[in-house]
Amino acid sequence: MVSCRHESLEDRAAREAKEYTEKYCPTPIENYTRTDSIVFDKNTRTYYYFCTLTDKMDDSAIITANAKSIRTALATGIAKDTKTKAYKDAGFNFAYVLHSQKRPQQILFQALFTPKDYDYKVNSHK
Numbered sequence: 001m002v003s004c005r006h007e008s009l010e011d012r013a014a015r016e017a018k019e020y021t022e023k024y025c026p027t028p029i030e031n032y033t034r035t036d037s038i039v040f041d042k043n044t045r046t047y048y049y050f051c052t053l054t055d056k057m058d059d060s061a062i063i064t065a066n067a068k069s070i071r072t073a074l075a076t077g078i079a080k081d082t083k084t085k086a087y088k089d090a091g092f093n094f095a096y097v098l099h100s101q102k103r104p105q106q107i108l109f110q111a112l113f114t115p116k117d118y119d120y121k122v123n124s125h126k
Contacts, residue, residue: 009090013040013047032057033098046093046112047084053108054101063098063108071111078118091115 100106
C-alpha cells in the first residue's frame with residue numbers, strides 16, 4: 001500500500017522559490033532589473049524577491065523620487081501575476097528588496113505587500 005503525502009502550501013512555496021532560484025537566477029536584466037533569488041519565509045508566509053537594479057536605475061535619488069510609482073507598479077504586478085494565484089488566495093505576503101549593482105550591499109528600495117495591497121477584491125470594496 002502506498003500512502004499519498006501532500007505537501008502544505010507553505011512547503012510548496014518554499015520548494016518552488018528554491019527551484020526557480022536554482023534554475024533561473026540570476027535572471028537576464030530586463031528593464032534595468034535582475035532577479036537574484038526568490039526565497040519563501042514559512043514563518044511570516046512571505047515570498048521575497050531579491051533583485052539588483054542596474055544602469056540608470058542604480059541611483060538612489062531616482063529610486064527615492066519614484067518610490068511611490070515603483071510601489072504601485074510592483075503591487076499591480078503581484079495582483080496580475082497568475083502564477084502566484086494560490087499563494088495570493090491563501091493570503092501570503094510578497095516582498096521586494098532591490099539592491100544596487102554598483103554597491104551590492106546598498107538597498108535602494110524595499111517594500112512588503114500584504115493582501116490589502118494586491119487583492120483587487122479587497123481593494124474594490126473600499
